[in-house]
Amino acid sequence: MEAGPRIDPRELLLRSTHSSVRVITGRDIQRDNRIGLANAATKFIENPPQLLKADDVLVRALQPLGRRGGFVWARVHDEDLPAVPEQSTLILRSTGIVSITAEEFVLRYIGSELAARLSKGHLIKVTPVGLADERVPLPDADITEAYEEVRSARDFGDELSRDAATALDSIFIGAEPRVLRTNFLQGTRELRWAVRAATGVKTLPGLVRTQFPYPLAYRWRVAESHLSAGPTREALNSQLDVAEQLLGYLALAGLALARESGIETAAAGTIRAKLGRGEGPTVGDWHNALLEFQGRKFAVLDNALGLAELRSFAQRCESAIRYVVRVRNDEAHQRRVDEVDLPEVCKTLAREVESLFQGADFLADVSLILVEDTRWDALRGTGEATYRRLAGDHPVVPAEHISVAESNVERGSLYIRDLSGALHLMRPFMIGMTCPICRALSVFHVDGIGTRGALLKSLENGHKVESNDDLAPALRAVGLLG
Numbered sequence: 001m002e003a004g005p006r007i008d009p010r011e012l013l014l015r016s017t018h019s020s021v022r023v024i025t026g027r028d029i030q031r032d033n034r035i036g037l038a039n040a041a042t043k044f045i046e047n048p049p050q051l052l053k054a055d056d057v058l059v060r061a062l063q064p065l066g067r068r069g070g071f072v073w074a075r076v077h078d079e080d081l082p083a084v085p086e087q088s089t090l091i092l093r094s095t096g097i098v099s100i101t102a103e104e105f106v107l108r109y110i111g112s113e114l115a116a117r118l119s120k121g122h123l124i125k126v127t128p129v130g131l132a133d134e135r136v137p138l139p140d141a142d143i144t145e146a147y148e149e150v151r152s153a154r155d156f157g158d159e160l161s162r163d164a165a166t167a168l169d170s171i172f173i174g175a176e177p178r179v180l181r182t183n184f185l186q187g188t189r190e191l192r193w194a195v196r197a198a199t200g201v202k203t204l205p206g207l208v209r210t211q212f213p214y215p216l217a218y219r220w221r222v223a224e225s226h227l228s229a230g231p232t233r234e235a236l237n238s239q240l241d242v243a244e245q246l247l248g249y250l251a252l253a254g255l256a257l258a259r260e261s262g263i264e265t266a267a268a269g270t271i272r273a274k275l276g277r278g279e280g281p282t283v284g285d286w287h288n289a290l291l292e293f294q295g296r297k298f299a300v301l302d303n304a305l306g307l308a309e310l311r312s313f314a315q316r317c318e319s320a321i322r323y324v325v326r327v328r329n330d331e332a333h334q335r336r337v338d339e340v341d342l343p344e345v346c347k348t349l350a351r352e353v354e355s356l357f358q359g360a361d362f363l364a365d366v367s368l369i370l371v372e373d374t375r376w377d378a379l380r381g382t383g384e385a386t387y388r389r390l391a392g393d394h395p396v397v398p399a400e401h402i403s404v405a406e407s408n409v410e411r412g413s414l415y416i417r418d419l420s421g422a423l424h425l426m427r428p429f430m431i432g433m434t435c436p437i438c439r440a441l442s443v444f445h446v447d448g449i450g451t452r453g454a455l456l457k458s459l460e461n462g463h464k465v466e467s468n469d470d471l472a473p474a475l476r477a478v479g480l481l482g
Helices: 100-110 113-118 128-132 141-169 177-187 189-202 204-211 214-228 233-260 266-276 283-292 296-305 309-316 318-332 342-359 361-365 472-477
Strands: 020-024 043-046 057-060 073-075 083-085 089-092 367-377 382-389 399-404 414-417 423-425 431-434 441-450 453-458 464-466
Touching (some): 073 100, 100 113, 100 141, 177 189, 204 342, 214 233, 214 441, 233 266, 233 283, 233 296, 233 309, 233 342, 233 414, 233 423, 266 283, 283 318, 296 309, 309 318, 318 342, 441 464, 453 472
Parallel strands (some): 020 083
Antiparallel strands (some): 020 043, 057 073, 367 414, 382 399, 414 423, 431 441, 441 453
């Protein structure tokens, strides 16, 4: 980092010559992070002391008073060259130590209002020493990935916009009238597919079907299909099912995280008592667990997941949860919705279920994964896991690979991967295995204790099976079996 060179005013030229270059001043550095176009006030110089390079970053040494935002900076592009800076600018040149993404992240920070608030008083007149003294954030792996995805979305959107403009401008060009229709449909096919895909993910149904954990995405798809046929009894039940499984999934994940953090829960004790009587947990038990997570001692779960939405879910969605629980209990105790009231109840229930899933949208960033294989290098203290991310409404997903920092990652177990990339074991609260009834990969939870072992229930379709493994030691270890 250095200040621009001092240029003798007597060397400045009012007009460009074949051997002169443009002089860039602080006023040429614009708030949109670009160098302004040359104008009547632009000066030039021959035999410049220092030339700029593409990708150099210029910062105004004198910041305008009363403006919003932080430091005013601009990146130098090929079209700005050749040019030379002068003393009202600071020059930042990449050293290659950090990634391009990290550089851009830092630049966005120093141009922000947050940087202005946290500045140590260097905002009016900026010096190399003052700017170097500013503390700046660096993105971690997850922020880097998210930042690059958002930047790609911006660039992709720009590309779509250009393609769309070209297609619209050329709709009546260069073809016989009778083939214009075919040409337009064929020529815009990929563009229209891209728009449909992007638009679909922007909606809640699209987000759930493609990014939510598989058991919930599958249940959502089934409920959506039934509801599309009208307000039937089947539609009502499928809406209740998907809502109950959402509450169950959140409760089971929270119980696993609490156990990992060494926190005892009353909910686990309640479920243990039920399992001992040969009963399984109900929607009321899931609700009570979610209410319990709001307690102060569970604040550690915020750090475990890197977010606070799990603990606040019950409070944020209280009305919707109570409605779902009431209708579910009424249906279970023979107080079924009358056929005359079915259309209105289905409509209200669908709205409340949508509210629940909207409140749980953080699940799109907290992956449910099934670890299939692990390799550990004891000498290097690092390992690799092969896993499948169970996201979207289909169980067939590609294998992926991640580095792991611990040797105790279990092959064949389900984990939640949080925003920091850390893995949290879900076993035995949730178990991933091939269902012996439908032969598809399913996520199960313990629903009872039989004479030969644990009884498991699928989150996806409610299939009930006996466990082939002896789960008793694991269930005792987590407090689900006495």
